[in-house]
Amino acid sequence: GEDTLSLHDALPIYLVLGFLSLQCFAGPLFAQAYPNRPIKVVVPYTPGGSVDNTCRLITEQLQKQLGQSVVVENKPGASGMIGSVEVMRAPADGYTLLCHASSQVYMPMVVKKKTYDAEKDFTSIAQIGYVPLAVVTYPKFDANNFKDFVALVKKSPGKYTWATSGLGTASHLSEEMLNRGLKLDMEIITYKGAVPQLTDVMGGHVSAAISPLPGVTSFIKSGHLKVLAFTSDKRMTAYPNVATVAESGLPGFEMNSWYGLWGPANLPKDIVSKLADQVAIALKNKTVRDRMNELEFEPATINTAQFEKLVKDETVRIGTIAREANISID
Numbered sequence: 001g002e003d004t005l006s007l008h009d010a011l012p013i014y015l016v017l018g019f020l021s022l023q024c025f026a027g028p029l030f031a032q033a034y035p036n037r038p039i040k041v042v043v044p045y046t047p048g049g050s051v052d053n054t055c056r057l058i059t060e061q062l063q064k065q066l067g068q069s070v071v072v073e074n075k076p077g078a079s080g081m082i083g084s085v086e087v088m089r090a091p092a093d094g095y096t097l098l099c100h101a102s103s104q105v106y107m108p109m110v111v112k113k114k115t116y117d118a119e120k121d122f123t124s125i126a127q128i129g130y131v132p133l134a135v136v137t138y139p140k141f142d143a144n145n146f147k148d149f150v151a152l153v154k155k156s157p158g159k160y161t162w163a164t165s166g167l168g169t170a171s172h173l174s175e176e177m178l179n180r181g182l183k184l185d186m187e188i189i190t191y192k193g194a195v196p197q198l199t200d201v202m203g204g205h206v207s208a209a210i211s212p213l214p215g216v217t218s219f220i221k222s223g224h225l226k227v228l229a230f231t232s233d234k235r236m237t238a239y240p241n242v243a244t245v246a247e248s249g250l251p252g253f254e255m256n257s258w259y260g261l262w263g264p265a266n267l268p269k270d271i272v273s274k275l276a277d278q279v280a281i282a283l284k285n286k287t288v289r290d291r292m293n294e295l296e297f298e299p300a301t302i303n304t305a306q307f308e309k310l311v312k313d314e315t316v317r318i319g320t321i322a323r324e325a326n327i328s329i330d
Helices: 007-033 050-066 078-088 103-110 146-155 170-181 194-202 213-222 269-284 286-294 304-324
Strands: 039-043 070-074 096-101 122-137 161-164 187-190 208-212 226-230 256-264
Touching (some): 039 050, 050 096, 050 122, 050 208, 050 213, 050 286, 078 103, 096 103, 096 122, 103 170, 122 146, 122 170, 122 194, 122 213, 122 304, 161 170, 161 194, 170 208, 170 256, 170 304, 194 208, 194 213, 208 213, 213 226, 269 286
Parallel strands (some): 039 070, 039 096, 161 187, 161 208
Antiparallel strands (some): 096 256, 122 208, 122 226, 122 256
16 A cells, blocks of 8 residues: 555665664774774874983874884974974864973974964873973083072173073073073073084083973983983982072072973874873873983873863963063064
8 A cells, every 4th residue: 555665665765764773873983993003192292301211102102002003203493383383274184293391382482483382273182291491501601500500690690691501491481580680691502402502502603501300310310411400399308419590699580390291282192092091091001111210201191171271271371471571582
């Protein structure tokens, strides 16, 4: 009769139902498949610096855990902004990521020409950890602590110089803040990363630098650099005789360099979750922790939501400091 559906008529309905059921399962199946090809992690500085060393330590472990190639590509230039912009413009598929320091957030606060918004143009995935910065100079420099260093600099305005690994970095902001807070007349000379920065300090071509511990630890231990102070809020257990900047004339001063993993904006939540979980596992790995301990590096213990909040909070804090100190880069 008219109410009876023939097999011929029903066939398209079966096909539609079959397609819909496939679609329901496809999402989870595709999510489970990530990553099914190599992941590129952009490090926006030269090889050998603290950002590069830290990122390579994590990516090597992630490669083992994910069973997929995780390739680091160094893209230095414009104080880290060239590498950041490359990731910002990449597809939001989890195959192009950014491993960067806190200057990822600081740079947009201090440049006149806005290249990106650290919150809106990126997906915060995971914090890797943080570390204080060291105020270092060459071994034969006349001062052995930060108080004496400040006294020398004030005696001869314009004679001494800072080296920074890049504009808008924690290194650069710290030097600007010390110049203003302690009224130091020291020119800041910019380098394309920590390796050339520290090489010139070791050679005595520049008076001093402020640089994150992972990049300077081996040079301090080998005697190629002399440490004058740390930017942490308390003394480092490995260096009990070295005072903090806060103890040495600038009360309340604190500046840590922290490292994280980002993706382009709108990275799918399941990919973010998988990567964040894998970073957390990597940070518990004994080899990774032992190496981080050697570098006086504190592994992160926060989740993605807390990392997003850190980015937001630091944007406000550094934005305020930059405005009050009139730090602006053309």
